[in-house]
Amino acid sequence: MDSRKDAPRGQLALVSFADSANSDALARAIQTLGISVKRVDNDAWLREPRVEDHVVVLLGSSYPRTSVLSLLRARSAPRVLGAFLSAAVAGDEELFSACVDFFGWPCHIVELSFRITRLFDSGTRACSASAEADVLDECLPLQMLGRSPTLLSALEILRKFARCEAPLLILGETGTGKELAARAVHYVGARRDHPFIAVNCGAIPDNLLENELFGHERGAYTDAREQRTGLVERAHHGTLFLDEVDALTDKGQVTLLRFLQDHEYRPLGGRDGRKSDARVIAATNADLGTLVRQGRFRKDLLFRLQVLTVTLPPLREREGDVALLAEHFLRLLSARYGQGQKMLAPETLAWMAMHAWTGNVRELENLLHRHYLLADGPVIHIPEDGAHHGAPVSPAIAREVHFREAKAKAVATFERAFLEALLVEAGGNISLAARRAGKDRSAFRRLLHKHGLQLAVRQPAA
Numbered sequence: 001m002d003s004r005k006d007a008p009r010g011q012l013a014l015v016s017f018a019d020s021a022n023s024d025a026l027a028r029a030i031q032t033l034g035i036s037v038k039r040v041d042n043d044a045w046l047r048e049p050r051v052e053d054h055v056v057v058l059l060g061s062s063y064p065r066t067s068v069l070s071l072l073r074a075r076s077a078p079r080v081l082g083a084f085l086s087a088a089v090a091g092d093e094e095l096f097s098a099c100v101d102f103f104g105w106p107c108h109i110v111e112l113s114f115r116i117t118r119l120f121d122s123g124t125r126a127c128s129a130s131a132e133a134d135v136l137d138e139c140l141p142l143q144m145l146g147r148s149p150t151l152l153s154a155l156e157i158l159r160k161f162a163r164c165e166a167p168l169l170i171l172g173e174t175g176t177g178k179e180l181a182a183r184a185v186h187y188v189g190a191r192r193d194h195p196f197i198a199v200n201c202g203a204i205p206d207n208l209l210e211n212e213l214f215g216h217e218r219g220a221y222t223d224a225r226e227q228r229t230g231l232v233e234r235a236h237h238g239t240l241f242l243d244e245v246d247a248l249t250d251k252g253q254v255t256l257l258r259f260l261q262d263h264e265y266r267p268l269g270g271r272d273g274r275k276s277d278a279r280v281i282a283a284t285n286a287d288l289g290t291l292v293r294q295g296r297f298r299k300d301l302l303f304r305l306q307v308l309t310v311t312l313p314p315l316r317e318r319e320g321d322v323a324l325l326a327e328h329f330l331r332l333l334s335a336r337y338g339q340g341q342k343m344l345a346p347e348t349l350a351w352m353a354m355h356a357w358t359g360n361v362r363e364l365e366n367l368l369h370r371h372y373l374l375a376d377g378p379v380i381h382i383p384e385d386g387a388h389h390g391a392p393v394s395p396a397i398a399r400e401v402h403f404r405e406a407k408a409k410a411v412a413t414f415e416r417a418f419l420e421a422l423l424v425e426a427g428g429n430i431s432l433a434a435r436r437a438g439k440d441r442s443a444f445r446r447l448l449h450k451h452g453l454q455l456a457v458r459q460p461a462a
Contacts, residue, residue, distance in 0.1 A: 010035060010036075010054070010120060011035065011036045011037075011038060011054075012030060012035055012036075012037055012038070012054050012055065012056055012116070012119075013037075013038045013039075013040045013045075013054070013055045013056070013078075014026065014027055014030070014037050014038065014039050014040065014055075014056050014058065015040050015041075015042050015045045015055060015056070015057045015058070016039075016042060016057075016058040017042055017057070017058065017059050017060055017062070017063035017064075017068075018058045018059065018060030018085050019060060021336075021337075022058065022060075022085060022105060022106075023039075023058055024338070025106065025335065025336040025337075026056070026058055026083065026105055026106075027039065028335050028336075028338070029106075029109060029112055029335060030056070030112070030116065032109065032335070033109070033112070033113055033116065035116065040055075045071075046064070046067050046068070046071060053078055053079060054078065054079050054081070054119050054120060055078045055079065055080045055081070056080075056081045056083060056116075056119075057080055057081070057082055057083065057099075058083045058084075058085070058105060059082065059083065059084045059085065059095075060085045061085065065095070068095070069094060069095060069098060072095070072098035072099065073098055079100050079119060080098075080099045080100060081099060081100055081101055081102065081103075081115055081116065081118075081119040082095065082096060082099040082101070082102035082103075083102070083103055083104070083105040084102065084103075084104055084105065085104075085105060096195075100118065100119050101115050101118045101119060102115075103115045106332075106336070108180075111183070111187070114187060114192075118193075144158075144177055144180055144181060144184060145321075145324060145325055145328055146318055146321040146324060146325070147320060147321065147324060148313075148317075148318035148319050148320055148321045149319075150313040150317050150318055150319075151312075151313055151318050151321060154181075154310055154311070154312055154313060157310045158181055158184060158185055158310055159188065161185060161308050161310065162184070162185040162186075162188040162189040163189065163190075164308070165279055166279075166307040166308050167260065167279070167280045167281070167282070167304060167305055167306075167307045167308065168182075168185065168279075168280075168281045168282070168307070168308040168309070168310070169281075169282050169283070169284075169288075169305045169306040169307075169308065169309045169310075170182060170281065170282070170283040170284075170309075170310055170311075170312065171283075171284060171285075171309065171310070171311040171312070172283075172285060172311055172312030172313075172314070173285050173312075173314050173358075173360055174285050174359060174360065174362070175315075175359045175360030175361050175362030175363055176312040176313070176314060176315070176360045176361060177312060177360075177361055178243065178283035178285075178312060179198060179241065179243060179283065181283075181310070181312060182196075182198075182239070182241045182281045182283060183196055183241075185239075185281065186238070186239040186241075186279075186281075191237065191238050191239055191279060194235075194236070194237040194238030194239075195234055195235055195237075195238040195239075196235075196238055196239045196241065197231050197234050197235040197238065197239065197240050197241065197278075198241040198243060199212070199213075199231055199240065199241065199242050199243065200243045200244055201242055201243065201244045201245050201246075201247045201248050201252065202243075202244040202247030204252075206249045206251055206252060209248075209251070209252045209255055210255055210268060211228075211230070211268055212230065212231055213230050213231050213232050213255065213256075213259070213265070214230040214232055214233075214259075214265045214266065214267050214268065215228045215229045215230030215232075215233060215267040215268070217267055217268065230265070230267060232259065232265055232276045232278055233274070233276055235276065235278035236276045236277060236278055237277060237278070238278060238279070239278065239279045239280075239281055240278040240279070240280050240281070241281045241282075241283070242256070242280065242281070242282040242283070243282075243283050244283070244284060244285075245282040245283065245284050245305065246284045246286040246288060246291060246297060250298075253297065253298045253301050254298075256301065257298065257300060257301045257304060259276075260280060260301070260304045260305075261304070263275055263276055263277055263278070280305070282305045288302050288305075288306075289302075314357070314360055315357040315360045315361055315363075315364065316355075316356055316357050322349075322352050322353055322355075322357075322364065323349055323352075323353070325361060325364055325365075326344055326349070326352065326364065326368060327343075329364070329365050329368045329369070330342055330343065330344070330368060330372060330380075333368065333369060333372045334372075337372070337373070337428065339372075339373075339428075340378065341378070342372055342375055342377075342378050342379070342380050343378065343379060343380065344379075344380050344382070345379050345380065345381045345382075347381075348380065348381055348382045351384040352364075352382075355384075367382070368380075369424055370420050370421075370423075370424050373423055373424055373428045374420065374423065374453055415447065415450075415451060416451045416453070418437075419433075419447060419448060419451060419453055420453065422436060422437055423453070430444065430445065430448070
């Protein structure tokens with residue numbers, strides 16, 4: 001399916017409080033949907049917001065929150081679709097409640113089409129219900145790109161699970177796309193018009209878990225100067241996605257189990273219980289059955305979570321999908337960086353088809369991201385050992401070589417991996433990468449030359 005045919009036509013204003021690379025990439029992505037983009041200076045927009053009826057506001061890690069909130073709450077405010085880059089912005093429920101809808105950037109083109117459809121639909125009904133349904137019908141397979149029988153089998157299971165409300169447990173190795181699968185279930189199902197709230201269970205300290213999930217009342221503890229809404233309440237009528245659920249401590253497991261039993265909770269400092277009908281989707285790359293036998297995971301919690309279960313196949317078991325995914329990622333990178341379409345050399349594709357891909361789709365995406373920026377022409381050549389840069393030297397190998405030689409190899413491996421990661425982070429900008437590395441630009445260029453890292457991007461004048 002071509003996502004562009006069902007997207008709403010018209011014009012959007014794009015206001016950005018983020019870096020130019022992400023702003024340009026978002027503008028190009030919107031334009032691929034057949035929508036013209038009018039770039040508006042953020043200061044001018046804050047002074048005179050009625051530039052267009054439909055506005056996409058991209059928020060980075062730093063923006064004038066008070067001014068933006070004041071504008072969005074004004075009666076004359078335009079319809080605004082919020083896009084965020086940072087985790088700090090992602091947790092700002094006040095901001096999002098003032099927007100028509102919101103999403104994290106970068107995102108899949110299908111999710112972007114769906115969000116913009118809702119923006120247009122909120123005021124002008126610019127797209128038909130059937131067109132929206134077509135986008136939703138195709139959302140699942142397009143987010144989980146692939147044609148292999150193993151993936152298609154998992155997708156069919158997910159499609160069926162999207163029609164019901166029971167808790168779902170998604171299993172799979174790191175990088176297989178568990179959060180993508182959870183989002184697909186949400187957007188294909190009846191809850192698509194309500195929030196999808198993702199929580200990384202391993203990132204929340206044990207003493208803050210109840211506060212994050214259930215919120216608190218003003219004065220609940222010393223620093224609770226105002227009421228705060230918890231993630232469970234924000235996910236009401238929507239989906240609460242619990243990633244790395246195996247990372248929950250004993251206390252955290254009890255807290256979650258108590259909510260799953262009757263969907264009741266009580267904010268810290270609150271007197272009365274509340275209800276949330278959020279659908280819970282959990283994900284893990286661990287064997288929860290083994291953890292139960294070891295006494296590290298509660299059996300009753302596992303029973304509650306695995307009412308429905310699906311296992312996503314690793315990339316090495318998805319015959320033919322590597323080439324398809326590589327083409328897809330290279331197309332996205334071309335749109336993001338504007339360096340033109342690039343393709344993989346035949347010998348690179350050959351070894352990729354046989355590679356173990358222990359990091360799965362995420363490993364493939366990161367590898368292509370790095371080498372797309374480093375390629376000095378339209379054809380990307382990646383040596384087979386290029387997928388192993390930065391891997392530690394095993395003790396068995398280390399014993400077979402002289403210490404000085406082993407140290408030199410380890411330093412060279414570190415330098416190359418560090419430089420590649422830094423260049424990717426800096427979007428190929430050598431001057432910016434050199435500053436972040438704390439090195440003179442000429443010295444940084446010598447390091448690049450030493451490791452054979454040549455860039456095809458034009459650098460700004462010094």
